[in-house]
Amino acid sequence: MILGYTAAEVRAAEEPLLARGVPLMQHAAFALAGRVAAELAERRGQVRGATVVALVGSGNNGGDALHAGAFLARRGVSVVAVCATDEPHAEGLAALRRAGGRAVRAVDADPGAGDHAAVGGAADGGADGGAADGGPDRAAADGGADRAAAGDRGASAVGTSAAPDRVRGAGPDGLPGVWLGDAVAEAYAADVVLDGLLGIGGRGAPRGTAGLLAGLLSDLLESEDAGAAGGGPRSAAEAGGGPLVVAVDLPSGIGVDDGALPDGPVLPAGLTVTFGAAKPGLLLPPASRRAGRVEVVDLGLPLPERPSAARLAPADVAALWPVPGPEDHKYSRGVLGVVAGTPAYPGAAVLTVSAAALSGVGMVRYVGPSAVARSVLAARPEVVAGEGRVQAWLLGPGVDPRHAKQARRLTDALHAALAEGLPAVLDAGALALAPRELAPWCVLTPHAGELATLLGRLGEDVDRAEVEAEPLRWARRAHELTGATVLLKGSTTVVVGAGGAVYAQGDAPGWLATAGSGDVLAGVLGALLAGRAADVLADPPLAAALAAAAALVHGRAADVAVPGGPVTALGVAHALPATVAGVLRG
Incomplete structure (x- = not known):
């Protein structure tokens, strides 16, 4: 399990260690350098001779990047620190220089003005350096960025043989000033870029020179990614071109605690190496789509027992999944009642009961129109049609609230569940029919548009775009x-439940965005709630954990069905037994 802690929680946990003189920055930087070296060895076959460009801001993340650069330089890596600040971390800068690395200031200037020297060949001056953090015109940098986009990865003006009008002489801080267009070209030509512009104390996107560096490089990487792979949030390195961007603690500018994206550039990372603990913004959408793979460096911080957000791993799901023993029978394993489908949407009922049965529930009882029941039984003859005793309910897939008889069956079942204290999944049509007051063992499963509609019915003025921008909120x-517990479906699924429980599962491939996929997820979750009904009633936050477990299995089943390719909802349902078995095997 990856546990996420807020910026305030991480700072509070660091304080006693820093007071004792524990060198947290050096520990973090050493681990960062080791992870970058491993990536370089995998990409190139060796570490020596690789190139790394560190984008450096004024905070501790910039210091981490500089110290990591020093460790890498000692291993034969060519390291250039591009500073976007007047005050880079002094000790980190000195360490980089001692190790043979180079440091420059990025400046936004007319490339034909003033006296200049090449980045790679210019000698460093004094201890501190950086560019003014103003608000220059981004268009001035387009020449160097366009040169990099054209594929000139081996001879950028920044790191090799720049013409003498490309880099300003050293400023009062002692660092040579480099036109930021050439700095972007050098970063694009590198094997790895370290994003150390902003840390957990930052608010909003990088601004001034830092924002120009992040924005121009992000445009280059994402345009190449789009050309190679049809677009999307992956790094260019993952799409087969450009450097691997490694975020230092977090991608600069993301919402640290809520996963919001700022109104400005965020450099998409292929890998985030985060220190002490993951931050919620690395797990939560939409920022999680800019973090890439997340690896946590353990610094021994005394963190709170309860995280602010969490992401389940397969081992966690294995511990949550109801596994029958030799004395169990179909009733003790859980009976799930399903009210789904109408004559207009019989497929939703078929998908829902199929997913529930294939997830391992003891029995499924289907309640609905006889025509739909015939379709259900034709697909799943083990299903029992008709009412009877159940341990949990699954309500709503394929139910049009305007279908009076099925809507009445749904509301009757929901009222019975609330009166008897039974867990229930409320999906699709049930969201429009649910009362305002529910229980934590009732799980709502909307997508962003359905959640906006539901909230509007509850008096909130919000639209789908606002939900997508701030899903946790x-x-x-x-x-x-x-x-109720809320499972908000998306490429990263967010679950909020009792006791402050927050989960964010990013297990679903893009191929899973297909018709009927939500019906399958509802069936998986219904099976879990039926199998652990008594436990959920005794421990209401467990409903959120089970919802997150269902999201993980649902996402992985798509890859089991067709690894890396298109899937249908029924194909995902049929892959559930193998997926669950794989999770349980560990």
């Missing part, structure tokens, strides 16, 4: 207003 608001 609005999922939490729905939980506050209804008391």
Whole structure:
């Protein structure tokens, strides 16, 4: 499990260690350098001779990047630190220089003005350096960036044989000033770029020179990614071109605690090496899509017992999954009642009961129109049609609230669940029919548009785009207003439940965005709630953990069904037994 802690929680945990003189920055930088070296060895076959460009801001993340650069330089890596600040970390800068690395200031200037020298060949001056953090015109840098985009990765003006008008002489801080267009070209030509522009104390996107560096390089990497792979948030390195961007602690500018994206550039990382603990913004959408793979460096911080957000791993799901023993029978394993489908949407019922049965529930009882029941039984003859005793309910897939008889069956089942204290999944049509007050063992499963509609019915003025921009905020608001656990579906699924539980699961491939996929997820979750009904009633936050477990299995089943390719919802359902078995095997 990856546990996420807020910026304030991490700072509070660091304080006693720093007071004792524990060199946290050196520990973090050494681990960062080791991870970068491993990536270089995998990409190139060796570490020596590789090139790394560190984008350096004024905070501790810039210091981490400089110290990591020093460790890498000692291993034969060519390291250039491009500073976007007047005050880079002094000790880190000195360490980089002692190790043979180079440091420059990025400046936004007319490339034909003033006296200049090449970045790679210019001698460093005094201890501190950086560029003014103003608000220059980004267009001035386009020449160097365009040169890099054209594929001139081996002879950028920054690191090799620049014409003498490309780099300013050393300023009062002692660092030679480099036109930021050439700095971007040098970064694009590198094997690895370290993003150390902003840390957990930053608010909003990088500004001034830092923002220009991040924005221009991000444009280059994402345009190459789009050309090679049809677009998306992956790094250019993952798409087969450009450097690997390694975020130092977190991609600069993301919402550290809530996963929001700023109104400005965020450099997408292929890998984030985060220190002490993951931050919630690395797990939560939409920022999680800019973090790439997340690896946590353990610094021994005394963190709170309860995280602010978490992401389950397969081992966690294995511990949550109800596994029958030799004395179990179909009733003790859980009976799930399903109200789904109408004559217009019979497929939703078929997908839902198929997913529940294939996830391992003891029995499925289907309640619905006879025509739909015939379709269900034709696909899954083990299903029992008709009412009877159940341990949990799954309500709503394929149910049009305007279908009076099925809507009445749904509301009757929901009222019975609330009266008897039974767990329930409320999906699709059930979201429009649910009362305002629910229980934490009732799990709402909307996508962003459905959550906006639900919140509007509860008095909130919010649209789909706002939900997508701040999914944690609005999922939490729905939980506050209804008391239910909320599973907000998306490429990263957010779950909010009782006791402050927050989960973010990023297990679903893009191929899973297909018709009927939500019906399959509902079936998986219904099976889990039926199998652990008594436990959920005794421990309400468990409903959120089970919802996150269902999201993980659902996402992985798509890859099991067709690794790396297109899937159908029924194909995902049929892959569930093998997926669950794989998770349980560990």
